[in-house]
Amino acid sequence: MATPSMEDYLERIYKLIDEKGYARVSDIAEGLEVHPSSVTKMIQKLDKDNYLIYEKYRGLILTPKGKKMGKRLMDRHELLENFLTTIGVHEDNIYKDVEGIEHHLSWDSITCIETLLEYFRRDPNRADELMNVRKELEAEN
Amino acid sequence: MATPSMEDYLERIYKLIDEKGYARVSDIAEGLEVHPSSVTKMIQKLDKDNYLIYEKYRGLILTPKGKKMGKRLMDRHELLENFLTTIGVHEDNIYKDVEGIEHHLSWDSITCIETLLEYFRRDPNRADELMNVRKELEAEN
DNA sequence: TACTTGGCGTAGCCATTGCTATATTTCCCC
DNA sequence: GGGGAAATATAGCAATGGCTACGCCAAGTA
Numbered sequence: 001m002a003t004p005s006m007e008d009y010l011e012r013i014y015k016l017i018d019e020k021g022y023a024r025v026s027d028i029a030e031g032l033e034v035h036p037s038s039v040t041k042m043i044q045k046l047d048k049d050n051y052l053i054y055e056k057y058r059g060l061i062l063t064p065k066g067k068k069m070g071k072r073l074m075d076r077h078e079l080l081e082n083f084l085t086t087i088g089v090h091e092d093n094i095y096k097d098v099e100g101i102e103h104h105l106s107w108d109s110i111t112c113i114e115t116l117l118e119y120f121r122r123d124p125n126r127a128d129e130l131m132n133v134r135k136e137l138e139a140e141n
Numbered sequence: 142m143a144t145p146s147m148e149d150y151l152e153r154i155y156k157l158i159d160e161k162g163y164a165r166v167s168d169i170a171e172g173l174e175v176h177p178s179s180v181t182k183m184i185q186k187l188d189k190d191n192y193l194i195y196e197k198y199r200g201l202i203l204t205p206k207g208k209k210m211g212k213r214l215m216d217r218h219e220l221l222e223n224f225l226t227t228i229g230v231h232e233d234n235i236y237k238d239v240e241g242i243e244h245h246l247s248w249d250s251i252t253c254i255e256t257l258l259e260y261f262r263r264d265p266n267r268a269d270e271l272m273n274v275r276k277e278l279e280a281e282n
Numbered sequence: 283t284a285c286t287t288g289g290c291g292t293a294g295c296c297a298t299t300g301c302t303a304t305a306t307t308t309c310c311c312c
Numbered sequence: 313g314g315g316g317a318a319a320t321a322t323a324g325c326a327a328t329g330g331c332t333a334c335g336c337c338a339a340g341t342a
Contacts, residue, residue, distance in 0.1 A: 005329060025290060038330060040291055057290060057337055084250060087257050093247040104241025106234040109225060112275075116228050119274045126267075133260045134253075146299065166320060179300055181321055198307055198320060 002049070004103035007073055008032060009042045010051055014062065014070025022059060076110060077102055083113050086120050086127065088134060143190070145244035148214055149173060150183045151192055155203065155211025163200060217251060218243055224254050227261050227268065229275060 002010065012031045016023035025043070029036045047054040051066035062070060080098045089097065105113075120127050143151065153172045157164035166184070170177045188195040192207035203211060221239045230238065246254075261268050 003328075026288095034329090035331065036290065037292080037332080041329080044291095084253070087253040089247070089250045089253050093249045097246050097250050100245025101242040104245070105238050106230070108234045109230045109238050112225070112228040112230050115275045115278060116271065118278065119271045122274065130257065130260050133263065134256045137256060137259060144298075167318090175299090176301065177320065178302080178322080182299080185321095 006046060007103050009046060010066060010070050011073035011077060014074055017062065079114060082117055086117060147187060148244050150187060151207060151211050152214035152218060155215055158203065220251065220255060223258055227258060
């Protein structure tokens with residue numbers, strides 16, 4: 001199984017490849033706010049665990065296993081961002097919160113959150129009513 | 142600042158004292174599913190950081206700082222349990238998921254989840270409708 | 283082709299937090 | 313009050329995942 005840290009890297013790598021076609025050590029490092037040496041180390045681990053194939057100084061490609069995982073991780077990340085946005089969390093807090101919790105939810109929870117989002121999507125009034133509750137609670141204090 | 146691990150211990154200790162009046166090493170260890178030796182070590186750290194006062198072999202008491210922190214942590218834990226329950230997460234997954242995410246949410250997110258819970262509490266139909274969405278989505282697959 | 287430079291890799295350190303094995307203390311019962 | 317079991321403490325090891333310092337590769341330029 002992948003550790004939370006490994007998931008962070010894998011997700012980042014998948015996203016970079018998805019957007020730019022390749023993932024360089026320095027881009028990964030910048031995105032995750034770690035030093036390049038930490039990236040190299042982790043890439044070697046991900047190679048060893050067959051998430052990607054890595055050639056020193058040359059670059060890396062994701063294996064099918066890595067791609068599948070990466071996509072799931074990215075989708076999950078987006079889902080959680082949407083969720084927090086929907087319930088009214090301030091933009092500035094969203095990225096960090098998602099980053100923190102995404103590795104710690106069972107797929108059961110993820111599915112339930114997906115359902116919850118769909119619930120709000122199906123009838124925009126529901127989100128409005130949620131915001132009304134918010135205003136009422138705020139007015140009380 | 143307290144690390145996630147420190148928060149886990151502090152929360153557990155607060156809860157034990159709240160429920161039984163005292164917190165023994167072995168009870169803490171059992172609750173957190175770690176070995177007693179790990180508990181001793183962490184208690185010493187929490188003492189050093191002034192969350193509690195610890196007397197070897199004798200026991201511990203929370204400082205005002207520790208009590209305040211502990212209460213907040215326990216409240217947050219309960220809120221998140223209620224949240225996952227409400228959206229339909231299976232009982233077996235709840236504890237572990239909450240354990241995982243509770244240390245990683247901003248107070249902004251916590252407040253929004255509180256509001257969401259209040260939203261569902263105010264009109265039980267809403268939870269019913271959520272379950273209907275769930276059934277429909279399940280039927281599709 | 284040779285040099286420079288920036289990107290990348292390696293080695294080795296540190297903190298955190300768990301573990302096992304082994305001491306030490308306390309408590310209870312006789 | 314003494315002895316043994318249970319509880320607790322300590323020492324030392326391991327994995328994880330950062331960091332710094334330093335060495336190596338390779339692309340571009342002269």
